[in-house]
Amino acid sequence: MTYQETYRTYQSEIERYLAGLFLNQEDYHVLQDAMRYSLLAGGKRVRPVLTLAFSTLFGGQWRQAVPFACALELVHTYSLIHDDLPAMDNDDLRRGKPTCHKVYGEATAILAGDALQPEAFGILAGAEGLSHRQRVEAVAALAAACGGNGMVAGQILDLEGKTGGEEALRRLHSLKTGALIRCAAALGCIAADASPEQKNAAASYAENLGLAFQIRDDMLDELADERELGKPTGSDQRDGKCTFLTLLGAERCQELVRQYTNAAKAAVSGYPGCEFLLSLAEQMAERRV
Secondary structure (H helix, E strand, O other), X not given: OOHHHHHHHHHHHHHHHHHOOOOOOOOOHHHHHHHHHHHXXXXXXXXXXXXXXXXXXXXXXXXXXXXXXXXXXXXXXXXXXXXXXXXOOOOOEXXXXXXXXXXXOHHXXXXXXXXXXXXXXXXXXXXOOOOHHHHHHHHHHHHHHHOOOOHHHHHHHHHOOOOOOHHHHHHHHHHHOHHHHHHHHHHHHHHHOOOHHHHHHHHHHHHHHHHHHHHHHHHHHHHOOHHHHOOOOOHHHHOOOOOHHHHHOHHHHHHHHHHHHHHHHHHHOOOOOOHHHHHHHHHHHHOOO
């Protein structure tokens, strides 16, 4: 299959799985309505696609990895709901739609995010077709990625404005954005029972992809068309945030996107069947949304 066909195959299976979650219509269904609203609001599903792609690359049955991939997407969605709150970035739009707290109110949005996180670990623990060891490894990997030394640590650094130059900014985003991207690759490796060497290659790919992704994201916040992007542009500048773009300028940012993209590709280029991941890195580097 072509890159686009493979991506659509992965994406459609991810969407099917997610659409089957949280259909309970008890008297507290507003909570699940809010969870589904954000979970099914669209998006490229890059992180879960990465999980399936690495499972495939290292000889796994990618359909068995779908619960791992979707559990990660629940955590990513919870982080977006909370990130959009008035206490955080105070955003009104996400993917071209009103943010969860704008539709359901702040309290329900907070609870929707709170609920998505433990539900994710329940999905990992109950994933069928994988061993107890693999499920435990997956739980540990996601907990480390989204916890106090991972994504949330990056968020607190962002809120406190602790950037202080390129190295500090790289560290912030290695936690806030990169931790879940690395976890996506790690979950695919766990599902495939990959070797330590393969896991290291996946981690290198994901680390570099995450940096290229974030730098491109900073560029798009200033340079993209709002209608294409699905949210207001220029918010980082208005909020006085230090970004790769404000720190380094557009030309240097583009150089770094290319540098990190090439490094990501080099990490997996020796493995048969790596073409999808090579194309994915290029697509992320050139994306407009």
